[in-house]
Amino acid sequence: MSFQYTQLSRPQLEEIADVVLNRYSHRCSGCLVDIEGIVEDAEIEIIPRQGGLIKYVEGYAAHNPRYIIVPEVGMSYSPRYRPVVAEEFCHIVLEYDFLKCGLPLEAHADGLTAQQHADIEADARYLSLAILFPRSKFTIAFNQCLELRGKSSADRDKNIRACGETLENKFQVWSLLVGSRARDLALITPEECKRNFSNRLLM
């Protein structure tokens, strides 16, 4: 039987994020979701390696779903490192049944069709941001920040960028991904996201 991956809807992914956040609520403090703690509680080990690994990947979930491998050099900046760990954790959550039984050849990272790859990555990316930026906390924090900035400047674009930086500190997640989550939750438009964060952000 050939490998099939059915992409999940955004409400389904938000629901999975809620389940994860409820289960590991002791790992959430204020705006910070301790993803490394969640990974540890899930008995998954993060293995830092060197050997020029950073040239190829920012991190990966191994065939044995107990391991996430990361380039050691990528661990030094928490707001960039944490989303990588979160995304790999989400791959394990989303495809645990396949991984624990051994991935069939056509489901290997280099054996997927382009569409399968795109669907799998999009789901893991969305879910990882839904975990790192819990919907209600993020919405409140973003809107409060924008409102506060709006009192001193009428320049919405400038205020959006400032909120990206403020929320990067609060949530300890890269500002570009603040923009991505704000766009996903319709707090800013896709155009505002492109203009103020990056047009390289995957949709």
Add this chain to the structure above:
Amino acid sequence: MLNFDPNKEAVFNRMLSAAKEAEPLTFADVFSREEMCPARCSTANGRQIDAITKEAILQAVFTPLSRDD
């Protein structure tokens, strides 16, 4: 210091000496290539890896850490 009696201390010293002389385990002694194989990767711009990159990743992962040299 460990409050051992002489017999236990002798055993401890013998085992400590054996441990010091033992060859340290390498990464490859602990992990197999199969289990370390990348299943899902975070790459720049979400690019999919090919078989050549997969092999390069494994080679990098099994390269001994520089601090172990």
